[in-house]
Amino acid sequence: MRGALRWPGRIRKAIAAAVAATGRPLRRPFVWGVGAGIAVVLIFRGGNTITSTDSFCESCHVHPQATSSWIQSTHYATKSGTVVHCVECHLPPGGMAYATEKTRLGIRDAFGAVFKDRESFDWEERSQLERARNYTFRESCLECHPNLFPIELTDEGEEAHLHYERRSDELRCLNCHLQVGHYDPDAAKEIDFGLVEIADAEIFAAPARVEGFVDYTEFIPGTSVSFDVVAIPGGTFEMGSPGWEPYRGDDEGPVHTVTLSPFWMGRVEVTWDEFEAWYRATKAEGRTDMRQAQMSAPGVDAVTGATPPYVPPDQGWGKGDRPAITMTHHAAQEYTRWLSTVTGKHYRLPTEAEWEYAARAGTQSTYFFEGNPNQYTERRFWNRLFGADTEVLDSFVVHAGNSGSRTQPPSEVAPNPFGLVNMLGNVREFCLDWYAPDAYQDRAGGTAILDPRGPATGSEHVVRGGSFRSDPADLRAAARDRTRSDACRMTDPQAPKSIWWYSDCTDIGFRIVREMTPEGEPR
Amino acid sequence: MIEKKDGPSRREFIETVGLIGAAGAMGAMVAGCGGVGEQYADYPWPPLLDQAPDGPVLRAGLIGCGGRGTGAVRDFLSAGPNLEIVALADCFRDRVGSCRETLREEEGVEVPDEFCFDGFDAYERLLETEIDLVLMATPPYFRPEHFEACVDARKHVFMEKPVAVDPVGARSVMASARTADGLGLSVVTGTQRRHQANYLETFRRVTRGAIGDVVSANCYWNGQVPWWRERQSGWSDMEYMVRDWVNWTWLSGDHIVEQHVHNLDAISWFLGDAHPEKAVGVGGRWRRPSGDQYDFFSIDFSFENDVHVHSMCRQIAGCTNNVSEFVRGSDGYTNCVDKIWQPDGTLSWEYPYELDEEGEKIGPRPYRQEHVDLVTAVRTNSPVNEAYRTAVSTLIAIMGRISCYTGQEVTWDEMMESGLKLGPGRLAFGPSELVRAVVPVPGTE
Structure with missing residues (x-):
């Protein structure tokens, strides 16, 4: 070799052995091949090291949450002074999974950096649980936290981790520890839910007096809370969706004729202000459910109140006039019972027929505005690729495309022809009826059915409308859904699980209706 | 003194064999955990040495100085060389005193005054002494709290079964x-069947397919009330109940938990450390002389794949007695302890007991063996921890009890989430409403 390449002794011996084994002299291209291979490995190793530093990540991820919230989090400001770096959570801990994910993210980020507008990303939306799961790996959590039962763990923590162990196929660490990597001041555990009254506001002494069948503003006595109620004229409409409607579900047919008596309906979904008024007023009245209350005092028609929520029920998104969420169907019904008591009017949840009639507001199209699901939906590749024109949709509905993955105040969108806001979006809405997929089957007779009600019994209730999380295909007036009591309380570690609050369902609220008696007077 | 050079001493021999055997066996230990019918590759633990290997002195403290606690100390002291008992704790001073007396007379051990503690908080002061290991034999109500304190204090533990009386305690x-x-601690519990050579050999054969897939099982503890105390003048409600603890549900968990847990643990073990999915049971009370417990329980447990296990336990004197387990498989059946039969009833295997001079079978000594196994685990630095699976067995028994008390079907999921916690809000001697506890009536909830 005449000293052109000075191989280390061991390699030289190995080469000599290879030469001896093959019986052929070592060729120069082979030598260069080995050298190039080593170089490639070194470059990759170096490249990997360079592209795995915090500063490399930060060079693109300049959005406000990323660095500052990480520095304020318990993974930077640790007790021991250890700093947990970006890639330690946002890539799997090692091996093939690490290489695959690193490559995937690398290609995606490089593409994004070149072709996408950084300003257009909604980082807050991406920090919500459903999205964060895709960028934060359970294996990475467990790499540093292999012991789920450290000596300092509280009793509540032990219960929660035993619960996790049994449901680790459904749950992620993030279900309960979403903010540990990026501090969110709004997510601090709220202990004053329902306890803070708005100061210096007018306290209503009496409920609204309503003369005749007109729109009015209801006042909740003893509070500063009011809400608008819209008079919905009676009428006849075609309920359900025709077979040709895009993205139609099998439970939406057959289309049948329904006539509805006049009723009133809340202009917007029940707000946190309204719902908190109930919580404040009734939480002291008892924590037993209706059945027990009646057993202890037969004949007493008691209104019951909720237990304190386990976590901030508004998810830190803000309360006020945003729609109330995370309550159970039972809690929503108790709210309407209480509201009826304090206002002297008969409020309740809408039947499914009332809901669809109100949502259609005299139209028979898929939406009460122009356009069809094929044009709006993100489920079509074409729309994803070139972007759908959702200007009309956006003006009427809070949905996945314009919500930032959270509820929005009702003022963000325009009302339907009846004057109702967000029937199709913002939050899905509980109905009074039990859900059955074949609920419409018996109704196809030709004659109009007056004020239909759902099945007499069932296990889950009807939920209608779309939410801030919905694709436009699910915002259709005829789209039907149901409660999912178990899935909505998946991380609730209590037994029995709370009858008042959903631990894992943030996109359902409700709106009230008020019935007319046959004489046109409130019952 | 003449030095013997002609071979290793007995002690050296035990040390050497012990260390090799224990380390080898435990190194190969398979952490078994699976569903019904899952086959184990092997079950090498415990190594079942005659004596624990030698090592630095291990100092133990005892919490719960009754008959079982005093017995546990003696078993511990006899388990190997260099084992000491240095501290005693009990609710009652007279119990500490009688335990101390027995240890002085029978073991020649003197526990000084300053290491004898009494009162409900005695265990806290015991844990402040310089001990390596804690023996726990209090009524099971106290176990979860005491065990947590022992673990927080980084002590190895021997604790009697059961380990709780309610779901909250079992999960704790x-x-x-x-x-x-x-923390690398070793914990051995008083589920003695798992420390008996005959049970272990039967289990090994079953896991290698000797009876095929398990299709059903039965277990029994039909006997009599072990003991009760007449209330003495001067005893407060609380003192009376704690002294009469084996008859009070909040203290013992009722006899299905306190006693029958042995059999339920064996069944859970033979089914692959499994737990039932649900339970429906009947039970009642007619004869019991004191406390608020039932006389009898009979429960249908259903495990995964609809494998049903019948559990029956009774504490009434003068009836047919039976303490046993029975597991039926697709290719045979076993009594779990020493025999395996073919489906047609032909005996296919029997445990080869050693015989004594009179030709009687020499049975295992599980009470002592538990301590040999614990000390071996500690001294070979091969931690063993039986606490979780004994908590599972305890919760199975609690599940059965709740079903019998209420008359309702009870699911495992409910048990893993139930907020049921028995006992007083605060532990103190004096009057207590619990003494007027009403015996549960099924069907009234």
Whole structure:
């Protein structure tokens, strides 16, 4: 070799052995091949090291949450002074999974950096649980936290981790520890839910007096809370969706004729202000459910109140006039019972027929505005690729495309022809009826059915409308859904699980209706 | 003194064999955990040495100085060389005194005054002494709290079964067990069947397919009330109940938990450390002389794949007695302890007991063996922790009890989430409403 390449002794011996084994002299291209291979490995190793530093990540991820919230989090400001770096959570801990994910993210980020507008990303939306799961790996959590039962763990923590162990196929660490990597001041555990009254506001002494069948503003006595109620004229409409409607579900047919008596309906979904008024007023009245209350005092028609929520029920998104969420169907019904008591009017949840009639507001199209699901939906590749024109949709509905993955105040969108806001979006809405997929089957007779009600019994209730999380295909007036009591309380570690609050369902609220008696007077 | 050079001393021999055997066996230990019918590759633990290997002195403290606690100390002291008992704790001073007396007379051990503690908080002061290991034999009500304190104090533990009386307590022990794993502590519980050579050999054969897949099982503890105390003048409600603890549900968990847990643990073990999915049971009370417990329980447990297990336990004197387990498989059946039969009833295997001079079978000594196994685990630095699976067995028994008390079907999921916690809000001697507890009536909830 005449000293052109000075191989280390061991390699030289190995080469000599290879030469001896093959019986052929070592060729120069082979030598260069080995050298190039080593170089490639070194470059990759170096490249990997360079592209795995915090500063490399930060060079693109300049959005406000990323660095500052990480520095304020318990993974930077640790007790021991250890700093947990970006890639330690946002890539799997090692091996093939690490290489695959690193490559995937690398290609995606490089593409994004070149072709996408950084300003257009909604980082807050991406920090919500459903999205964060895709960028934060359970294996990475467990790499540093292999012991789920450290000596300092509280009793509540032990219960929660035993619960996790049994449901680790459904749950992620993030279900309960979403903010540990990026501090969110709004997510601090709220202990004053329902306890803070708005100061210096007018306290209503009496409920609204309503003369005749007109729109009015209801006042909740003893509070500063009011809400608008819209008079919905009676009428006849075609309920359900025709077979040709895009993205139609099998439970939406057959289309049948329904006539509805006049009723009133809340202009917007029940707000946190309204719902908190109930919580404040009734939480002291008892924590037993209706059945027990009646057993202890037969004949007493008691209104019951909720237990304190386990976590901030508004998810830190803000309360006020945003729609109330995370309550159970039972809690929503108790709210309407209480509201009826304090206002002297008969409020309740809408039947499914009332809901669809109100949502259609005299139209028979898929939406009460122009356009069809094929044009709006993100489920079509074409729309994803070139972007759908959702200007009309956006003006009427809070949905996945314009919500930032959270509820929005009702003022963000325009009302339907009846004057109702967000029937199709913002939050899905509980109905009074039990859900059955074949609920419409018996109704196809030709004659109009007056004020239909759902099945007499069932296990889950009807939920209608779309939410801030919905694709436009699910915002259709005829789209039907149901409660999912178990899935909505998946991380609730209590037994029995709370009858008042959903631990894992943030996109359902409700709106009230008020019935007319046959004489046109409130019952 | 003449030095013997012609071979290793007995002690050296035990040390050497012990260390090799224990380390080898435990190194190969398979952490078994699976569903019904899952086959184990092997079940090498415990190594069942005659005596624990030698090592630095291990100092133990005892919490719960009754008959079982005093017996546990003696078993511990006899388990190997260099084992000491240095501290005693009990609710009652006279119990500490009688235990101390027995140890002085029978073991020649003197526990000084300053290491004898009494009162409900005695265990806290015991844990402040310089001990390596804690023996726990209090009524099971106290176990979860005491066990957590022992783990937090980084002590190895021997604790009697059961390990709780309610779901909250059982889950607390599960969590503390996981914490103990993280700290490398060894915990042996009084589920003695798992320390008997005959049971272990039967189990090995069953896991290698001797009876095929398990299709059903039965277990029994039909006997009599072990003991009760007449209330003495001067005893407060609380003192009376704690002294009469084996008859009070909040203290013992009722006899299905306190006693029958042995059999339920064996069944859970033979089914692959499994737990039932649901239970429906009947039970009642007619004869019991004191306390608020039932006389009898009979429960249908259903495990995964609809494998049904019948559990029956009774404490009434003058009836047919039976303490046993029975597991039926697709290719045979076993009594779990020493025999395996073919489906047609032909005996296919029997455990080869050693015989004594009179030709009687020499049975295992599980009470002592538990301590040999614990000390071996500690001294070979091969941690073993039985707490979690004993908490599971305890919770199975609690599940059965709740079903019998209420008359309702009870699911495992409910048990893993139930907030049921028995006993007083605060422990103190004096009057207590619990003494007027009403015996549960099924069908009234």
